[in-house]
Structures are given as structure tokens and as C-alpha cells.
Amino acid sequence: MLIPLLSQNSRGQTGLVPVDYLQVCLSTCLSYLSVPGFEDDDGDDDDGEWDDDWDEGSMEGHAPGATGDGEGGMGEVGPVWLYPQSPLDCEVTDPKKGSKMYGLKSYIEYQVIPTSTQRPVNHRYKHFDWLYERLLEKFGSAIAIPGLPDKQVTGRFEEQFIRGRMERLQGWMRRMCRHPVVCQSHVFTLFLTYQDQKEWKLGKRRAERDVAVGQMIFSLMDPEAPEMDSVEVDQKYEQYSRFTKAMDDGVKELLGVGQTHWKRCTGPLPKEYQRIGEAFINLSTVFSSSGYQGESTLTDALTSAGTIYQEVAEIVAEQPKRDLHFLLETNREYKGLLGCFPETLAVHKAAIEKVKDGDKMVAAGRISTQEKTTMKQRLSCMSYSLQAEMNHFHSNRIYDYNRVMQLYLEGQVKFYEEVPL
Amino acid sequence: MLIPLLSQNSRGQTGLVPVDYLQVCLSTCLSYLSVPGFEDDDGDDDDGEWDDDWDEGSMEGHAPGATGDGEGGMGEVGPVWLYPQSPLDCEVTDPKKGSKMYGLKSYIEYQVIPTSTQRPVNHRYKHFDWLYERLLEKFGSAIAIPGLPDKQVTGRFEEQFIRGRMERLQGWMRRMCRHPVVCQSHVFTLFLTYQDQKEWKLGKRRAERDVAVGQMIFSLMDPEAPEMDSVEVDQKYEQYSRFTKAMDDGVKELLGVGQTHWKRCTGPLPKEYQRIGEAFINLSTVFSSSGYQGESTLTDALTSAGTIYQEVAEIVAEQPKRDLHFLLETNREYKGLLGCFPETLAVHKAAIEKVKDGDKMVAAGRISTQEKTTMKQRLSCMSYSLQAEMNHFHSNRIYDYNRVMQLYLEGQVKFYEEVPL
Known part of the structure; x- marks a missing residue:
């Protein structure tokens, strides 16, 4: 069967940006071919439905709460992955402590609820x-598969840690759901929709035996487009090297100052407001003991100023959780994503170099002319794939940063409005 | 001649608090007697006018911009100094570099303009x-004479230092002007109103020869009131010991956290906002280089958010100069004033102990019964004096803290309103 993963989107719209926010005109058509031995068991393939209408698709933004401003003009973004018509999303929720081996071993189990089935499945961090x-093994050469939130040895059962991990697991899962290739893969579908332990165990074993991994992924792609010019490749x-490096630097810079700011806003700054408040209240108490008449207006003012400063301290300390948190989490996610590109780009670079040496290798009799032609075709396919992945990255980036900047600035505006002065 | 310095104010109002803010009912009358050898040259005494009407006085608040809330009820504050009917004030302004010894020695000269004459006189820091x-020598046993702003050896000619010193000299001078005993003294009048160098030099020499200094000041006071009960003394x-100690602690606490807050608000905090702004602008630049269409809304938003954060950085860094500065300066002044009380109170304590030993000393033939009676009278007078000084301190304190808290809170409100978010 055909599993369309790369595709021309005929309306030139990507699924993750608001429809009036970005209009693209596609020049290339990619499709994704099944090959023998790759995900050969498709008897219960829920994703089969995508096959039929992959090239009809106008993808309405599946990102929640997206708001876009109109941007004039039609642009060309080039190759894009085929986006499913019904975008997938999921919730990671309800962490519960479980145990095995008669209580000797404890763990936390989360409920994962995909929008496709609305049926929760349970999963542990492992x-x-x-x-x-x-996913890394299978798609890592072509697609940015960001790492999971860190493992942690101590404090794994503390509520704050569990909440934070759950939030990041959800962020990771939702990002994977948003990837049109990942979300339609068998292994991902298995993870989200397995019916029982038997299906889960069988599916796991099959996925672990999957041989269509690593650079094999490119054999499964057929851009159905003219071979790309080597200069363009x-x-x-x-271009992508420069951009991802520059954005990585920018994101790390923002994370650096954001984390410093977080520490100041949750630590020393509110502590100072607290201490200023205490100092006012303390002076008020001292003044009340003066034995001098007629200073209740002053002592009342000092006490209420002190109380207000203690409230300000709390607001200041809580504020980062309301806005800076999301700015930092988004940038942490992007740091993870951007960390994948050097590897992907290195695979690409190696292929470029190999093709450049192609003539010499043919002359030296180390490869045949046919092999050289195949290498060139493969590189062209890799480049289409890289462009589709970068276009996916860009449309997500624009959506995510628009959303998080809006959240952050709204949070900051509220903060300055809410301070009870 | 009689120079009234301590007095019952018949309307029960002190000069430094708004008239409807505080009403006091006085129980005691003190007056200040001239004695042979003390300030004997009163030929050009501008302050002589106070003599006649010292006990008529309704003192309207001479403190600038005072606003008060009504406080119900009449209270008793006890002895008060006699306040002049026209309060004295002065301006310290227009610092100019002068030089002596053919330019070998440079100094800064300030103009001091008293409200009494409106005629500027020049004075150097020395x-x-x-x-x-x-003033310390003459009045230090009875009156809080706070220290001047610190001497500084290096950087004396830097503009910021000169401005700061001038501001503090003005603060010191205005506080001295507000003290009814100090402001009517010959040496203070000389400083503010000397006509020429000859008068200044003669006056200086006379003041340096003044013998009515130290505890002699109490001989010059006559409370014209019944001798105070030793229990009340x-x-x-x-009461005053406890209060001044407690307020000293409170003021130091506020100064401590205020200075920490000052450093944070003028240093690391705006630097962070600046860096957040830069990080936004930098991301905007990176995003603009993506080659991807339709993200100008995002890059514009990032750039303007970045610019706003750089403005916030400036506002945050400037804000302490607009509000916290005055809170700190007022508390620094009070720290200086409060630092005078241990000395004054020690003089008092020694007198209390001496009177307590009175009977034994009479029995041992070391003093006469008459001397013991005089000692008791002197102690009573000292206690009246201390009460008058404390009442002066309290009325100033209430006025100053009302004003500075109002300034500070208004400044803070403006800050939260002005942030351009």
C-alpha cells in the first residue's frame, strides 16, 4: 500500500499556520512509497484513510487558538510533507503511581488520550x-526528533517534578502529533491506540525488528519531481545550515537571559519586596509606640503600603509561572529541535560530498555509472526531504512563536495592570 | 534679653505638621533665659522679634507642600520648643568652582539663600x-545635630558628586532651619546672613569663643513649670530610649533593603530587560533570514517587543531616582538624627544617676543640700528639654514620613502605569 507522507499540498497551505496567515505556492510533489519489508503489517492500519485524499488537502490550522494576521502576496515554500486532513493531537494527563513486583518497584503512569480515538492508553516514562x-532510529536522518525531558533519578515521585515532566511529555507528544510523517507512522499509532497488552507487546517487537531505519527512510520517498540541480542542493x-545555527544561538541567548530573569523574579526580587513590606510594617509598629498623638494616618499608610508590598512580592514571584514559563518552555522545545539539525545536515553534507566525488569514483571503477546516477537521485530526494522538513519547521516556528509572544506580552501587560498600587 | 527657645504653644500646634493633622494640648511652659556671657552681642539680632509673641503662636505648617488628614481628638504632647512665627528655610544652590593661591587650590562654593533675607551668601563645605x-558643641547635649554628608577625598569635582553633596547639604541646612532653637541661634544666623567677610570673620571668632556650650545649655533654660516628678523623668x-533604638533599627532595616533594591533596580534588573530586548530583536533578525514567506507579522512583533523591553530597561533603571531616592535620603537623614540620641540620652542618664545618689552624697558631705536641690531642678529642666526635643522630632518625623511615603507610592504607581506594555 501507499502511505503518503510527503506531498504537494494543492492549495499551498500548511496545516499548522492559520489559513490567512501564510499562503504558499508549491512547486514540487513528493510522495512516500511503501517498500517490501517496511511496515508490512498494515492489517489494522488506522492511518490508511490518508491514502486516498492526500493530494486534495486544504489543511485548516489544527493548532489550537491560532490567530493570524493577513499577509499579502503568494509565496513559494517549495516541497512540503503531506499533512493529514484531520490533525492529530493528544493529551498527557492523570499521573498515577503504580507498582510492580509486589510493591518493590514503583513508577508513575500517565494517561495518553489521542484526539483520534479519545480512548486513554497508559504509559510510563520508559x-x-x-x-x-x-522514532529517532527510523526518522532521525530526515526529521527532527527532539529528545524527551531529562531522566531524573532522585525526587521522581515529588508532585512538582511529576507535573513538570508531564507537561514536557505532553509538549513532546503534541509536537510529534503535529509531524505529518511521524503521526502517521505505525509505531506512533501503536503507542497511541493499542487495544491491549498483547497488541502493545506484539507491536513493540515488530517495531524493534523494523529494518527500514536510518538513511533507508530516503529510499521510501519519491518526490515525483525533476531531479534537483546540484547548485540548488x-x-x-x-541556507538551512546558517539558519538553524543562527536560530540555535538566538534561542540559547533568550533561554540564558530568561532563566537568569526567572531566578531573579522568583527569588531575590520578591524577597526584596517582601522585606520592604516588612520594613514598612515594622516602622509602622515602632511609630505606633511613640506615645505621640495623631499619627494614625501615617501608621495606617505605612501598614497598608507594607501589606501592598508583600502582595507585590507574591505577584512578582508568581508572574513568571504565568508568562515567562511558556516563553522558556517553547524555547527549550526549539533548542531540542534545533539540536537535531546538525545530525540531519551532516547526513546531507556527506551525501553531497559523495556525489561530488562520483565521477572520480566511476573513473576509479569503484562504482558503476548506474550507481552514480542512483546516488544523485538519492541526494535530490534527500534535499527535497530536507526542504519539506525545514518548511514544516518554519510553519511550526511561526505559529509557536506568534502564540508564545502573544501569551508572554499579554501576561506582562496583566502584570503591570494587576500590581495593587 | 530673653531669647525664647522653649515654650508652651498656647494653641497646641507644632509648626511642622499640617494644622488639621495634629492637635496637641500643652501642659507645660518652658522659656529660655539669656545668661551673662551667652550670645551677649545681640545688637543685630534679626531673631529678636520672636521674643514678643512666642506664646501667642498658632504655627501654620511651614513645611512645603504639606497635606494632612484630619485626626480627631485633642492630645497632650507636653513641653515643646517655641516655634518662630515665620518659619525659616533656605536653598543651597549654584555650586561653583573657585580657587585660591593663584589656582593651586581648588574648591566648590555653594550659594546659600535663606528665606529670611532672600540674599545669597557663599559657603564652602568646610x-x-x-x-x-x-552647633554640636553648643546644642549637642540637648538637641539632635545630625552629621554632615561625608567628606570625600577623591572625585570631589565630579558633577554627580557635587550634585549629591549639594542635595544633602541642603537637606541638612533645611533641617537645621526647621529647628526652633538652632534657627534662632546667633551662629546659625551669622552663617545665613553675614554681610561681608569682616562680619563673617568677626562672627566666627566670637562663636568659637562662646563658653555657653555643652551641658551649659541647660542652665539657659527655664521651663517655668513645676519640678518634674523623678518617676516621670x-x-x-x-520611653525615648526604647523608641529611638527601635526606630533606629527600623530605619536601618529599611535602608538596608532599600539600598539592595536600589542596586538591583539600577543594575542587574534593567540589564536583564535590555538583554531580553536584545534577544527578541536578535531572534527577529534571524527569523527574517529564514527565506520563508509570510512571517513579517511575527518578526515585527518580536522587534517591537524587543524595543519595548529596551525601553522598560531604561524606565526601570531611572525609576529609583524618581521615588526610592527620596525614601532612602529621608531615612538616611533620620539615621543621622537617631544617631544623636544615644549621646543626648547618656547625658540624661548620667544626670538621673547622679540625682539618685544625691542623698548619699549629702550624707557623705560631698555636696550641700542646696546643691542637691539644684541638681534635681537641673534634671527636671533637662527632662523638659528632652521632651521638647522629642516632640520636635516626632512632629518632624510624622511630616517627613507622610511626605516621603506619599512621594514613593505615587512614584511607584506612575511606574506601573508608564511601562509601555
């Missing part, structure tokens, strides 16, 4: 980690 | 210091 390993590579 | 020494002493 299952997410297993999924991550499978080079240019695209350079 | 003249203020000379005046401080005279003890109680007052204890």
Missing part, C-alpha cells in the same frame, strides 16, 4: 523513551 | 563643617 528511540544546504 | 562643629527617659 515507554515514551522507547518510542523516542524508535548546495544552496539549500547552506 | 564652612558647613565649621557650623556643624559649633525615669519613664520619659525609658
Whole structure:
């Protein structure tokens, strides 16, 4: 069967940005071909439905609460992955402590509820980690598969840690759901929709035996487009290299100052407001003991100023959780995503170099002319794939940063309005 | 001649608090008697006018911009100094660099303009210091004479230092002007109103020869009131001891956290906002280089958010100069004033102990019964004086803290309103 993963979107719209926010005109058509031995068991393939209408698709933004401003003009973004018509999303929720081996071993189990079935499945952190390993192995050469939130040895059962981990697991899952190739893969579908332990165990074993991994992924793609000019391949590579490096630097800079700011706003700054408040209240108490008449207006003012400063301290300390948190989490996610590109780009670079050496290798009799032609075709396909992945990255980036900047600025405005002075 | 310095104010109002803010009912009358050898040259005494009407006085608040809330009820504050009907004030302004010894020695000269004459006189820091020494020597046992702003060896000619010193000299001078005993003294009048160098030099020499200094000041006071009960003397002493110590602690606490807050608000905090702004602008630049269409809304938003954060940085860094500065300066002044009380109270305590030993000393033939009676009278007078000084302190304190808290809170409200978010 055909599993369309890369595709021309005929209306030139990507699924993750508001429809009036970005209009693109596609020049290339990619499709994704099944090959023998790859995900050969599709008997219970829920995703089969995508096959039929992959090239009709106008993808309405599935991102929640997206708001877009109109942007004039039609642009070309080039190759894009085929986006499913019904976007997938999921919730990670309801962490529960479980135990095995007669209570000797404890763990936290989360409910994962995909929008496709609305049926919760249970997973432990180690299952997410297993999924991550499978996705990385299978798609890592072509697609940015960001790491999971860190493992932690101590304090794993503290509520704050569990909440934070759950939030990040949800962020990771939702990002994977948003990826049109990942979300339609068998292993991801298995993780989200397995019916029982038997299906889960069988599916796991099959996924672990999958041989269509690593650079094999490119064999499964057919851009159905003219072979790309080598100059263009080079240019695209350079452009994406520069961009991802520059954005990585920018994101790390923002994370750096954001984390410093977080610490100041939750630590020393509110402590100072608290101490100013205490100092006012203390002076008020001292003044009340003066034995001098007629200073209740002053002592009342000092007490209420002191109380207000203690409230300000609380508001200041809580504020970062209301706005800076999301700015930092989004940038942490992007730091993770951007960390994937050097690897992807290195695979690409190696292929470019190999093709450049192609003539010499043919002359030296190390490869045949046919092999050289196949190498060039493969590189062209890789470049289309890289462009589709970058376009996916860009449309997500624009949506995510628009949303988080709006959240952050709204939070900041509220903060300055809410301070009870 | 009689120079009234301590007095019953018949309307029960002190000069430094708004008239409807505080009403006091006085129980005691003190007056200030001239004695042979003390300030004997009163030929050009501008302050002589106070003599006649010292006990008529309804003192309207001479403090600038005072606003008060009504406080119900009449209270008793006890002895008060006699306040002049026209309050004195002065401006310290227009610092100019002068030089002596053919330019070998440079100094800064300030114009001091008293409200009484409106005629500027010039003074260097060392003249203020000379005046401080005279006032301390003469009145230090009875009146809080706070120190001048610190001497500084390096950077004396830097504009910021000169401005700061001038502001504090003005604060010191205005506080001295507000003290009814100090402001009517010959040496203070000389400093503010000397006509020429000859008068200044003669006046200086006379002041330096003044013998009515130290505890002699109490010989010049006549409370014209019944001798105070020794239990009451003890109680007052204890009350003032406790209060000034507690307020000193409170003021130091506020100064401590205020200075920390000042450093944070002028240093690391705006630097962080600046860096957040830069990070936004930088991300905007990176995003603009994506080659992806339709993200100008995002990049514009990032750039303007970045610009706003750089403005916020400036506002945050400037804000302490607009509000916290005055809170800190007022508390610094009070720290200086409060630092005078341990000395004054020690003089008082010693007198209390001496009177307590009176009977034994009479029995041992070391003093006569007459001397013991005089000692008791003197102690009573000292206690009246201490009460008058404390009442002066309290009325100033209430006025100053009302004003500075209002300024500070208004400044803070403006800050939260002005942030351009």
C-alpha cells in the first residue's frame, strides 16, 4: 500500500499556520512509497484513510487558538510533507503511581488520550523513551526528533517534578502529533491506540525488528519531481545550515537571559519586596509606640503600603509561572529541535560530498555509472526531504512563536495592570 | 534679653505638621533665659522679634507642600520648643568652582539663600563643617545635630558628586532651619546672613569663643513649670530610649533593603530587560533570514517587543531616582538624627544617676543640700528639654514620613502605569 507522507499540498497551505496567515505556492510533489519489508503489517492500519485524499488537502490550522494576521502576496515554500486532513493531537494527563513486583518497584503512569480515538492508553516514562528511540532510529536522518525531558533519578515521585515532566511529555507528544510523517507512522499509532497488552507487546517487537531505519527512510520517498540541480542542493544546504545555527544561538541567548530573569523574579526580587513590606510594617509598629498623638494616618499608610508590598512580592514571584514559563518552555522545545539539525545536515553534507566525488569514483571503477546516477537521485530526494522538513519547521516556528509572544506580552501587560498600587 | 527657645504653644500646634493633622494640648511652659556671657552681642539680632509673641503662636505648617488628614481628638504632647512665627528655610544652590593661591587650590562654593533675607551668601563645605562643629558643641547635649554628608577625598569635582553633596547639604541646612532653637541661634544666623567677610570673620571668632556650650545649655533654660516628678523623668527617659533604638533599627532595616533594591533596580534588573530586548530583536533578525514567506507579522512583533523591553530597561533603571531616592535620603537623614540620641540620652542618664545618689552624697558631705536641690531642678529642666526635643522630632518625623511615603507610592504607581506594555 501507499502511505503518503510527503506531498504537494494543492492549495499551498500548511496545516499548522492559520489559513490567512501564510499562503504558499508549491512547486514540487513528493510522495512516500511503501517498500517490501517496511511496515508490512498494515492489517489494522488506522492511518490508511490518508491514502486516498492526500493530494486534495486544504489543511485548516489544527493548532489550537491560532490567530493570524493577513499577509499579502503568494509565496513559494517549495516541497512540503503531506499533512493529514484531520490533525492529530493528544493529551498527557492523570499521573498515577503504580507498582510492580509486589510493591518493590514503583513508577508513575500517565494517561495518553489521542484526539483520534479519545480512548486513554497508559504509559510510563520508559515507554515514551522507547518510542523516542524508535522514532529517532527510523526518522532521525530526515526529521527532527527532539529528545524527551531529562531522566531524573532522585525526587521522581515529588508532585512538582511529576507535573513538570508531564507537561514536557505532553509538549513532546503534541509536537510529534503535529509531524505529518511521524503521526502517521505505525509505531506512533501503536503507542497511541493499542487495544491491549498483547497488541502493545506484539507491536513493540515488530517495531524493534523494523529494518527500514536510518538513511533507508530516503529510499521510501519519491518526490515525483525533476531531479534537483546540484547548485540548488548546495544552496539549500547552506541556507538551512546558517539558519538553524543562527536560530540555535538566538534561542540559547533568550533561554540564558530568561532563566537568569526567572531566578531573579522568583527569588531575590520578591524577597526584596517582601522585606520592604516588612520594613514598612515594622516602622509602622515602632511609630505606633511613640506615645505621640495623631499619627494614625501615617501608621495606617505605612501598614497598608507594607501589606501592598508583600502582595507585590507574591505577584512578582508568581508572574513568571504565568508568562515567562511558556516563553522558556517553547524555547527549550526549539533548542531540542534545533539540536537535531546538525545530525540531519551532516547526513546531507556527506551525501553531497559523495556525489561530488562520483565521477572520480566511476573513473576509479569503484562504482558503476548506474550507481552514480542512483546516488544523485538519492541526494535530490534527500534535499527535497530536507526542504519539506525545514518548511514544516518554519510553519511550526511561526505559529509557536506568534502564540508564545502573544501569551508572554499579554501576561506582562496583566502584570503591570494587576500590581495593587 | 530673653531669647525664647522653649515654650508652651498656647494653641497646641507644632509648626511642622499640617494644622488639621495634629492637635496637641500643652501642659507645660518652658522659656529660655539669656545668661551673662551667652550670645551677649545681640545688637543685630534679626531673631529678636520672636521674643514678643512666642506664646501667642498658632504655627501654620511651614513645611512645603504639606497635606494632612484630619485626626480627631485633642492630645497632650507636653513641653515643646517655641516655634518662630515665620518659619525659616533656605536653598543651597549654584555650586561653583573657585580657587585660591593663584589656582593651586581648588574648591566648590555653594550659594546659600535663606528665606529670611532672600540674599545669597557663599559657603564652602568646610564652612558647613565649621557650623556643624559649633552647633554640636553648643546644642549637642540637648538637641539632635545630625552629621554632615561625608567628606570625600577623591572625585570631589565630579558633577554627580557635587550634585549629591549639594542635595544633602541642603537637606541638612533645611533641617537645621526647621529647628526652633538652632534657627534662632546667633551662629546659625551669622552663617545665613553675614554681610561681608569682616562680619563673617568677626562672627566666627566670637562663636568659637562662646563658653555657653555643652551641658551649659541647660542652665539657659527655664521651663517655668513645676519640678518634674523623678518617676516621670525615669519613664520619659525609658520611653525615648526604647523608641529611638527601635526606630533606629527600623530605619536601618529599611535602608538596608532599600539600598539592595536600589542596586538591583539600577543594575542587574534593567540589564536583564535590555538583554531580553536584545534577544527578541536578535531572534527577529534571524527569523527574517529564514527565506520563508509570510512571517513579517511575527518578526515585527518580536522587534517591537524587543524595543519595548529596551525601553522598560531604561524606565526601570531611572525609576529609583524618581521615588526610592527620596525614601532612602529621608531615612538616611533620620539615621543621622537617631544617631544623636544615644549621646543626648547618656547625658540624661548620667544626670538621673547622679540625682539618685544625691542623698548619699549629702550624707557623705560631698555636696550641700542646696546643691542637691539644684541638681534635681537641673534634671527636671533637662527632662523638659528632652521632651521638647522629642516632640520636635516626632512632629518632624510624622511630616517627613507622610511626605516621603506619599512621594514613593505615587512614584511607584506612575511606574506601573508608564511601562509601555
